Amino acid sequence: MTQEHPIGLSIRGGVKVYPGTRALKGVDFDLRMGAVNVLVGENGAGKSTLMKAIAGVETLTEGTITMDGQTVSFRSKADAVAKGIGIVFQELNLFPNLTVAENIFIAREPTRFGVDIDAAAQSKATRALMERLEQDIDPDVPLGTLRIGQQQVVEIAKALAQNARILILDEPTSALSAAEVEVLFRVISDLKAQGVGIVYISHRLEELIHIGDYITVLRDGMITAAQAMDGVDIPWIVRAMIGDGSKEFPRTEPPNFGAEVFRADTICLPRLGGGYTVDHLSLSVRSGEIVGLYGLMGAGRTEFLECIMAQHPDSTGHFYIDGKLLTERDVTGRIARGLALIPEDRKRDGLVQIMAIRENITLSALSRFTRLFHLNLKAEAAGAAEFIKRLTIKVASPENPVSSLSGGNQQKVVIGKALMTDPKILLMDEPSRGIDIGAKAEVFRTMRRLAADGLGILFVTSDLEEVRALSDRILVMADGKLTGEFSGQANPSEVIAAATRHKVKEHRT
Amino acid sequence: MTVATAPSFDKTALILALLRMRTFVALILVFAFFAIAAPNFLSTANAVIVSKHVALNALLAIGMTFVIITGGIDLSVGSIVGLCAMMAGWLVLNGVDLGIGYTVWFNTAEIVVIVCLIGVLVGVVNGLLITRLAVAPFIATLGTLYVARGFALLSSGGRTFPNLTGKPEFGTDTFPLIGTGTLLGLPVMIWLLIAVGLLAHYISRRTTLGRHIYAVGGNERGAALSGVKVNRVKMFVYMFSGLCAALVGIVIASQLQASHPATGETFELNAIAAAVLGGTSMSGGRGKIGGTIVGAFVIGILSDGLIMMGVSSFWQTVIKGLVIIMAVVIDQAQSRLQARVALQQEAALEK
Structure with a gap:
């Protein structure tokens, strides 16, 4: 196995300290070439930090990175690119107003005698890349006209154009349709065959098992498991991800459920280009109850909360507060009726900095x-x-x-x-995002206390441990639909299965 | 002041305090300089002349400050001044001809109200373009800059409305007093500046609307999600800016007892300069009415004093530009220092 897939890069004792948190606590990681190295862990486990260290976006506080027997240190992304490392971020870093070829050669445009851009050479090289990736994408169309899946391929091509031997893909499928996922997987296996070492980060466990050759599981900045993919199944991954004895945020107040305070009735939010982002969703919350809405990224949870706060004028359906229909069409009116939202992105939506x-x-x-x-x-x-x-x-x-x-x-x-x-009902979108563990526990205690005082809380999270620890009731959302309802003590693999069920089913057909 | 309550009155706190009051410090420096360098600068007559110059720019700058705090810009104020001066001249001189042999004449108070409404109306157009049609403020008000100026020219065919002395029988003989009269020894327009300044200061500090103006400029999305009616706030600031410009137009027409369609050209730039000099941030969310007024005084005293010293007007333009640039550079330094001090305070607490 080792001969077949040589180690192309390894990290020993990797530590990364941010002000207030240790994101990585002594990580040993081996990246094998010609294989898909899957990286999995909950939000905040340190996956992205580890990958950013490899891609030169962040520098490790301690520890070494070794490539081909030599210790390397990347001070910038350019250093890593020079060593053949490419990264495709979750949010694409592309320019919709420029053409495909211009995007691929941005900031390294081929020039004629150092004067003007050699557009013909640029297009030719792009066409060759697209052939290598077996994609029918015209180099000269504006990037913005492509589908998201195709844009992802362009991002991969951009990395390959810089002679990437190591390619990091951070949640590449979160925005893709099932057909586009197929295309991406084909591209990945081609690259694998060409000897490229791929790191693949995803929350979709079925997908990981399907495509991975090696798996590394991170938890709280430490590696809890690393092995070849043979014999790995979902329960194994979940165990490694959240551990046996999960951290508890014990309930001190007795539950104090009252009457229903909030109900959503068949809420729909049409998606551009057909289908629904929120698909005929109905749910209700009682006073004093904490309902956790669990789902993967792109499941439509944030959009659903935004519908409640009147951010999507084209959404349909009805909301009821204390049994009375919500007729207000603007945020001010809805706040007056007793709704309050804690947005996911504090900086952008929550505060005036x-x-x-x-x-x-x-x-x-x-x-x-x-x-x-x-x-x-x-x-x-x-x-x-x-x-x-x-x-x-x-x-x-x-x-x-x-x-x-x-x-x-x-x-x-x-x-x-x-x-x-x-408020009578508090909507919280990823309430623990970007805060350290101590503050997290305090936010959770606050939520408990508020619920005990009779507030209804509906919170969205993609952290399995969090949803289990905090919720009186767990609702699972996938592709805009509710796909499961569990009690707070639900079996984690069942919850994960419900969250991935829909996509995978679609994926197989 | 925060500085006074700070536990340790160290050097950083002192620098920060000086930086925070920089416009005021600049005013004192400029004032002191000319008091020594220019003879007659300290005479009462000169003080009245300077404040009259400053008052007009300050009025415009007050309206502009609100607009800039929301993160917008109003380029149309100079043209609104011109249009409103022409409208005032028209109403005093010609009345409104109903076309059936009758002409309606308005008295001074009515003319002031009508002309103010015209200014507000241009503000409404600006506001609607920006909120309903999502036109960028720069472009929307650039458009109304041309349109309003065009109408000002059309209203008289490009000529001046002369001799706006008014007629006693129509109650317009008081019209020239707006620009030339005095009340308790102070020119009327200074009273106007004091009134509008106090009102704007009150709005900015002590009303919900004022707080919402800052919130919209600081984070429009966040403000909207907090229940701030963003569009209403924006409508208000452009309407208020239009109102300030209309007042300036009336005062100028009254002062000169004539109105010329080119009145107010490039006034918008002076207003922006005063606001920026007074510490208003072009990226929105930050600015004070008091600062803007002091800023207008710095610019006014600077050009006035330089004239008295006999400095060529070409050099004056250069100096004015340099002062504005310097103001913004210092402003950046201050916000960085302030942010660092606050961070240190909070970080000290975390430990």
Whole structure:
């Protein structure tokens, strides 16, 4: 086996420290050439950090990277590219306004006598690459006109054009249709045959078993398993991913379920080019209940929450709060009816970074402190101080910009902002994203306490451990549909199976 | 001030305090310089002249500040000044001919209201283009810049409306007083600046609307998801900017007792300069009305003092440009320092 697939790159004792967290804690990783090296782990386990270290995007704090018996150190992505390492990120780094060929040769355009771009040579080289990948893509069409799957192929071609011998694919299939996945897999096996070493990151376990030759499992910055793919099945992966004794966030308050506070009735959100992103989805939440909406990336969970918050005017279906139909068509009205959203992307959607902590907390509930049109600053400051205390947000001064806080405290500010509107139902999109383990536990405790006070909570996560630890009820979503409902103590492999079921079925047909 | 309550009054805090009040410091420096270098600079007569110059630019800059805080820009204000000056001139001189042998004449107060509404209306057009049709603010207001100027020229065929002294029988003989009259020893237009300045300051600091203006500029998406009615906020700022421009147009027509269709050309640039000099961030979310007014005074005193010193007007233009660039450079340094200090404070707490 080892002779067949020589090790092309290895990491020994890899440590990566970010302010506040250790993302990698002494990782040993071998990358085999001419094979698909699968990398799996939960969100925040350190997969992306490990790959970024290999691709030169990040530098390891400790540890060595060895290639062909020589220690290498990449100070930039360009260093790694020079050594034949290419990476295709989850979010494509392409220019929709430029042609396919221009995208592939961006920043290394072939020139005629160093003056103008040799467009003919560029197109010719691109055409050759497309032939190698067996793709029928015209080098001279604007990239934006291609389907996502084809764009992914262009990104791969871009890496190959730089003579990549090692190709890292970070969740390449999350945005692809079943047919496009087939195409990608064919491209991967061709590359494998040509001796390229591929690292493949995905959450779709069935897919991993289907395509992988070697598997490495990461958990909390450590490698918990690494072996050839023979004999590996889903329960094995899940065990390695989340461990036997899962970390508990024990419930201290007794459950206190009341009447139904929120119901969604056949919500649909049409997808561009046919089909549905949210597909006839119905669910309900009782007061005091924490419902976890689990699913993989691209399952339509975020879009569903956005439908609830009136962000998609073309969505259909009805929402009910306390049994009464929700007729308000704008965010302001829906907040007034008792809905509150904690968005997934704090920076982009949750906070106004340059405003003070106080101003962020009170932003949704300024009417509380306003008489006619006069804003009572004293009352506002007192209100903000009350929530800072209630949520134990650590701040030096509420007048500092919110951007100066750590991720966990920023998240609490967003929660405070939502709570200040006196919501009946709290929608949380990946509430623990980008915060360290201590802050995570505190956010979870806060959620528990709020539920005990009678709030209904619907939270979205792609962290299996989190959904099991926190939910009174787990709903699983895949391809816009609900594909399973479990109690909080559900068997993890069943939950994962429900989350991947739909895609895989489609995939086989 | 945060500085006063900071536990250790160190060098960074002092620098930060100075940087934060930089426009004011600049004002004092400029003032002190000319007080020494230019004879007669400190005379009362000169002070009145300077403040009259400054008042017009400051009024425009106040409206502009709100627009820039939301992350937009209003290039049309200069043209609104011209259009509104022409409309005021028209109403004083010709009234409104109903076309059946009757002409409706308005008194001064009515003219002021009508002309203000015209300014607001151009603001509404700007706002609708930006919110409903998603035209970039720069382009939308560039378009209305030309359209409004065109209408100003059309209204008189490019000629000046002369002798706007008004007629007592129509109650317009008070019209020249807007630009030339005084109240308690201060020119009326200074009172106007004080009133509009206080109102704008109040809106920005003590109303929900004001807070929403900052939120929209800081993070439009985040503000929308927090329940801020973004489109309404944007409509308001362009309407308010139009109103400020209309007031300036009326004052100029009244002051000169004539209105010329080229009135207000390039005023928008002076207004932007005052706002930026006063610490308003072009990327939105940051700015103060008080800062803008001080900024307008710095520009005004600078050009006035240079004239008194006999510096060539060509050099004045160069100096004005350099001052603006310097202001922005210092502004960048200040925000970086401020962010670092806040980060240190919070990081110290985390430990």
